[in-house]
Amino acid sequence: MASTKQLEGQVALVTGADSGIGKGVALALAQAGAKVLINYAHNQAAADEVVKIIKEAGGEAFAHQTDVSQEEQVETMFAKIIQTYGTIDILINNAGLQKDAKFVDMTLDQWNTVIGVNLTGQFLCSREAAKEFIKRGVVEGVSRAAGKIICMSSVHEVIPWAGHVNYAASKGGISMFMKSIAQELAPHKIRVVGIGPGAIQTPINKEAWETPQALNKLLELIPYNRIGQPDDIGKLATWLASDEADYITGVTIFMDGGMTLYPGFADNG
């Protein structure tokens, strides 16, 4: 990683930035010099706290509530960031949730909510970002790209997950969504990249790490033998959004301590 101000003069929007991976990414982008819109769905106090941390460190940020699965709300959010900071350079499609259930018990509501936020949300936000990137084009001295879209996926983009079929389907969907828009937007100098986190210590998977027993069981799935931290993903997102990664588009980078290495095969098969 090069200079700490590699995103100076750029504007970023991070969805679901009030907690977990989104918060870690927002703090990392701000530290790298970006102005950041902290999007949240419900927890205004948590979003305000992220803004406060950024401002106290000398950065710029503001919080904005939007349910990313709602078209009009997404349009309003993009109007707001453009009105406040003039444009947008980086979109981090991070907002995501789990509504776990056994397949035969899964309700349509659980299915629709997860697909709505995790997948449709990425569609709605990416479409608005791409429109602005294309309209504005490359600005010399800011970035070599006209814009960067980072799609938060998961190891469950490739690892099937019983009991979480809606979630895994949303992440598998993100993979082809990301690649297809990367292909379509590359001629406009827009880069689209996926990040596939493994187990990162956040509220979404609290049950998997909150007791030593649960954590030990989880570590069986992680050859590198530690749980990830939001800051791990924050550093990767910052680098991917920077010009150091200017030739990367249309791929998911897994950051998972080896979870996608099928550790069960280390002594079996």
Ligand code: BGC
């Ligand atoms: C899920 C977590 C899970 C991790 C590894 C993530 O995408 O949100 O709940 O711990 O994948 O299975």
